[in-house]
Amino acid sequence: MQSISILGSTGSIGVSTLDVIARHPDRYRVYALSAHSRVAELAAQCERFRPQVAVVGSAEAAGELSALLRAKGLSTEVAYGPEALCDIASAQGCDMVMAAIVGAAGLASTLAAARAGKKILLANKEALVISGQLLMDAVAAHGACLLPIDSEHNAIFQCLPPGYTRSMQAHGVEKILLTASGGPFLTRAVATLNDVTVEEAVAHPKWVMGRKISVDSATMMNKGLEVIEAHWLFGAPADKIEVVIHPQSVIHSMVSYSDGSVLAQLGNPDMRTPIASALAYPDRISSGVTPLDLAQIAQLSFSQPDFDRFPCLKLAYDALHAGGTLAAVLNAANEVAVQAFLDRKIGFRMIDQLIQRVMSAIPNRQAADVGTLLEQDTAARAHAEALISQ
Numbered sequence: 506m507q508s509i510s511i512l513g514s515t516g517s518i519g520v521s522t523l524d525v526i527a528r529h530p531d532r533y534r535v536y537a538l539s540a541h542s543r544v545a546e547l548a549a550q551c552e553r554f555r556p557q558v559a560v561v562g563s564a565e566a567a568g569e570l571s572a573l574l575r576a577k578g579l580s581t582e583v584a585y586g587p588e589a590l591c592d593i594a595s596a597q598g599c600d601m602v603m604a605a606i607v608g609a610a611g612l613a614s615t616l617a618a619a620r621a622g623k624k625i626l627l628a629n630k631e632a633l634v635i636s637g638q639l640l641m642d643a644v645a646a647h648g649a650c651l652l653p654i655d656s657e658h659n660a661i662f663q664c665l666p667p668g669y670t671r672s673m674q675a676h677g678v679e680k681i682l683l684t685a686s687g688g689p690f691l692t693r694a695v696a697t698l699n700d701v702t703v704e705e706a707v708a709h710p711k712w713v714m715g716r717k718i719s720v721d722s723a724t725m726m727n728k729g730l731e732v733i734e735a736h737w738l739f740g741a742p743a744d745k746i747e748v749v750i751h752p753q754s755v756i757h758s759m760v761s762y763s764d765g766s767v768l769a770q771l772g773n774p775d776m777r778t779p780i781a782s783a784l785a786y787p788d789r790i791s792s793g794v795t796p797l798d799l800a801q802i803a804q805l806s807f808s809q810p811d812f813d814r815f816p817c818l819k820l821a822y823d824a825l826h827a828g829g830t831l832a833a834v835l836n837a838a839n840e841v842a843v844q845a846f847l848d849r850k851i852g853f854r855m856i857d858q859l860i861q862r863v864m865s866a867i868p869n870r871q872a873a874d875v876g877t878l879l880e881q882d883t884a885a886r887a888h889a890e891a892l893i894s895q
């Protein structure tokens with residue numbers, strides 16, 4: 506029996522994780538759950554999964570949650586705030602941590618899980634984008650195990666040999682082929698992109714996901730973040746990570762080897778597959794996902810991404826090439842810009858323009874420690890906010 510803390514249990518990944526766990530009560534027990542503000546949803550999850558601890562974002566939310574749990578006769582301990590998230594990520598009572606908080610808000614708890622030597626199921630790609638070297642170092646230094654949940658990286662992980670040492674050369678790996686759906690605006694006239702609505706931008710053609718990552722898919726910043734994520738997870742230089750547009754989202758990514766072999770992982774687009782594969786690794790367990798019917802899908806297509814249509818993808822490659830704290834700056838500017846778009850304060854094309862301006866304005870630094878990264882994150886957010894309110 507393994508116990509798990511699910512950080513961000515009320516989100517899209519959190520709910521899919523609980524769905525898989527509920528299918529295997531003989532293997533998994535929930536130690537802790539967390540939400541930010543969706544208290545009623547968290548209370549319902551507590552009633553069903555009976556965690557020892559539940560964490561929310563504020564004292565007010567904690568009061569509400571405590572009242573709801575008392576009314577249900579539950580003894581779940583309630584805590585709140587970033588420190589409480591770090592506590593449930595590093596607690597002795599948990600073996601595994603699902604890091605599924607969205608954005609930089611998930612950084613500290615992911616690092617805490619690494620420093621406590623946990624098995625980390627990493628959905629929160631932003632943590633790796635911000636603190637790549639430091640997080641990988643913490644994982645190695647504390648004997649943690651980092652398993653990718655992001656569908657592409659989970660696919661790549663499945664296509665790499667067991668015991669892969671983050672050296673492409675040592676394992677005969679030529680290239681990583683990162684597939685991208687192209688999002689909802691793959692074929693929309695570029696001149697009309699600034700007019701897209703929030704509703705159009707969050708309507709991903711293949712995946713049901715949270716609002717932030719859905720907008721990231723629409724700008725292709727999601728793929729940019731994933732290029733950086735692949736760099737850190739697999740020790741791949743930027744020029745060995747190729748993005749391939751594949752609108753069907755059936756092949757979740759591929760690994761190209763020096764002998765000409767290309768290995769791919771396929772499946773219906775449902776996050777319960779990568780979640781189940783990481784939860785049970787190296788075993789395989791049922792996930793509830795419908796098996797793939799290739800004859801019904803009939804055709805798979807591929808093309809190159811267009812940087813003029815998707816400037817965010819180019820900005821992410823630029824940040825990876827530059828190194829230092831630029832990826833943290835890119836991420837922070839993107840988080841502010843996406844939220845402003847979701848709040849209908851800026852148009853869709855302002856997202857890439859804003860990120861580009863913030864990246865040019867904040868001097869790059871060495872990513873020496875978490876403090877430096879957080880300073881850069883704060884400076885980038887302040888600059889982006891100032892540009893928005895101009």
Ligand SMILES: NC(=O)C1=CN([C@@H]2O[C@H](COP(=O)(O)OP(=O)(O)OC[C@H]3O[C@@H](n4cnc5c(N)ncnc54)[C@H](OP(=O)(O)O)[C@@H]3O)[C@@H](O)[C@H]2O)C=CC1
Nearest residue numbers: 513515516517518540541542543606607610628629714715
């Ligand atoms: N959804 C998907 O299919 C995929 C997601 N990912 C990555 O997984 C992560 C989660 O994505 P997704 O599930 O879609 O996101 P959602 O927006 O659906 O869920 C986010 C979760 O994080 C919590 N949360 C939000 N803000 C904070 C905060 N400031 N502090 C603590 N907790 C917070 C939310 O709580 P509350 O509900 O109370 O707001 C919720 O539980 C992201 O990094 C995303 O890029 C990667 C691949 C696929």
Ligand SMILES: CC(=O)[C@@H](O)[C@H](O)COP(=O)(O)O
Nearest residue numbers: 655656685686687688722727
């Ligand atoms: C499910 C998942 O992993 C998402 O990151 C998904 O890949 C988004 O699709 P695109 O970014 O390729 O549109």
Ligand SMILES: [Mn+2]
Nearest residue numbers: 655656657731
């Ligand atoms: Mn992905």
